Amino acid sequence: MNVGVTVNGAAQQHDVEPRTLLVHYLREACALTGTKVGCDTSSCGACTVLVDGESVKSCTMLAAQADGMSVTTIEGLAVGDAMHPVQQAFHEHHGLQCGYCTAGMVMAVVSLLEEIPDPSEHDVRIGIEGNLCRCTGYHNIVESVLAAAEEMRAQVR
Amino acid sequence: MIPAAFDYVRVESADAAIAQLAEYGDDAKLLAGGMSLLPLMKLRLATPSVLVDVGRVSELSYVRDAGDHVAIGALTRHRDIETNDVLARECGVLRAVAAQVGDNQVRHRGTIGGSVAHGDPASDLPAALLALDATFVAQGPGGTREIAASEFFQGFLETALAPDELLREIRVPKTGANGFAFEKFNRRAQDFATVGVVAARTGDGTHVGLINMGSTPLRATAVERALAQGASPSDAAAHAADGTAPSADLNASVEYREHLARVLVCRALEAL
Numbered sequence: 408m409n410v411g412v413t414v415n416g417a418a419q420q421h422d423v424e425p426r427t428l429l430v431h432y433l434r435e436a437c438a439l440t441g442t443k444v445g446c447d448t449s450s451c452g453a454c455t456v457l458v459d460g461e462s463v464k465s466c467t468m469l470a471a472q473a474d475g476m477s478v479t480t481i482e483g484l485a486v487g488d489a490m491h492p493v494q495q496a497f498h499e500h501h502g503l504q505c506g507y508c509t510a511g512m513v514m515a516v517v518s519l520l521e522e523i524p525d526p527s528e529h530d531v532r533i534g535i536e537g538n539l540c541r542c543t544g545y546h547n548i549v550e551s552v553l554a555a556a557e558e559m560r561a562q563v564r
Numbered sequence: 565m566i567p568a569a570f571d572y573v574r575v576e577s578a579d580a581a582i583a584q585l586a587e588y589g590d591d592a593k594l595l596a597g598g599m600s601l602l603p604l605m606k607l608r609l610a611t612p613s614v615l616v617d618v619g620r621v622s623e624l625s626y627v628r629d630a631g632d633h634v635a636i637g638a639l640t641r642h643r644d645i646e647t648n649d650v651l652a653r654e655c656g657v658l659r660a661v662a663a664q665v666g667d668n669q670v671r672h673r674g675t676i677g678g679s680v681a682h683g684d685p686a687s688d689l690p691a692a693l694l695a696l697d698a699t700f701v702a703q704g705p706g707g708t709r710e711i712a713a714s715e716f717f718q719g720f721l722e723t724a725l726a727p728d729e730l731l732r733e734i735r736v737p738k739t740g741a742n743g744f745a746f747e748k749f750n751r752r753a754q755d756f757a758t759v760g761v762v763a764a765r766t767g768d769g770t771h772v773g774l775i776n777m778g779s780t781p782l783r784a785t786a787v788e789r790a791l792a793q794g795a796s797p798s799d800a801a802a803h804a805a806d807g808t809a810p811s812a813d814l815n816a817s818v819e820y821r822e823h824l825a826r827v828l829v830c831r832a833l834e835a836l
Contacts, residue, residue: 408572424569425569425570425571425572425615426566426567426568426569426570426605428566428606431566447565447606448565448603448606449599449602449603449669449670450754452667452669455669458672461643461672462668462669462672463669463672463673464669464670467598467599467602467603467606467673468598468602468673469572469595469598469602469615471572471574471617472595472598472617472619474574515668515669518668518672519668522668533753534668536667536668536753536754537666537667537668537669537670537753537754538667
């Protein structure tokens with residue numbers, strides 16, 4: 408079937424099987440490999456992308472379900488050479504160790520800060536419970552999220 | 565993991581979904597948010613030959629004050645329930661339970677109707693709706709019918725819905741400002757409950773629902789009876805595992821689940 412998705416602002420049209428998962432559509436049909444397959448069981452969150460602005464696990468959504476929708480992946484966050492504030496904060500606060508969870512973690516955080524612009528540390532820890540860091544590097548991830556939230560609020564003001 | 569091949573049909577209305585079910589019968593499955601069905605399909609524990617995607621049937625996404633109850637469209641997503649103002653006023657317990665389903669990503673996609681129709685005893689919302697004496701409205705080729713929550717959950721992943729029926733609406737009696745408590749015990753964030761307890765004060769006494777204590781969501785009827793007879797929370801909670809039949813798995817033995825039920829019911833009752 409033909410599935411058309413606006414990915415990072417660009418129209419994509421690909422003929423795929425109905426059973427194609429969104430993560431495979433993005434990685435294989437669109438050649439956007441920033442989104443990772445981790446557990447493949449909707450537990451780890453490595454495959455998190457935004458669908459119409461909200462975080463979802465792309466290993467547990469059919470590409471067909473995203474037909475006609477707008478998807479943002481980690482490749483779509485930066486504007487030119489300027490990283491998104493969440494990316495910048497992860498960079499500055501060393502919010503990663505091996506990096507495998509990072510793309511999904513960042514996308515989950517972008518969605519979280521849209522819903523809770525001024526989160527407490529508890530809000531952050533609960534808000535990223537759908538994303539597992541196997542390095543257990545949560546301390547700096549939480550620091551990064553709080554820093555990103557502060558920077559994004561400052562930009563709004 | 566890739567699901568077995570299937571044909572995919574997207575419908576825009578409940579009537580169109582019913583027509584598709586009539587055409588394909590038992591070979592078809594309805595797809596809402598997909599948070600329960602797609603993992604089963606990826607494991608090939610479910611292999612429907614046709615998926616009827618009702619995810620965009622917007623007529624079934626709503627929360628309405630309907631007088632003595634709150635009417636919730638089956639395709640209302642968990643996120644929309646956990647943030648809904650009508651429910652904050654009229655049935656806060658449902659918001660609190662929805663807010664702990666899975667994680668943010670799951671709540672953005674998963675629907676209350678999908679959770680109910682899947683009928684998983686480990687899911688939070690079915691047990692909450694059972695405790696609240698909710699009514700489910702099913703639509704089939706011959707029209708709609710109402711099914712009481714107490715009649716709905718019939719076995720492991722088995723409900724009273726016929727293969728040609730669609731769950732349209734969930735009607736939840738108002739609990740207003742009455743106290744409620746939700747105790748969910750799990751080993752890792754976002755896991756299903758090893759055991760969970762929903763307790764709510766209602767017009768006819770305290771109701772207690774049990775998560776993952778049998779092949780269906782259950783009511784802790786012995787606890788409710790003891791409370792009605794004036795028992796203290798701890799005395800009533802001692803009956804929490806009476807009449808239950810939990811299974812053993814990697815997370816817990818039968819005895820441990822029974823112990824958890826007693827402890828969690830006690831905590832919930834003391835928090836009311």
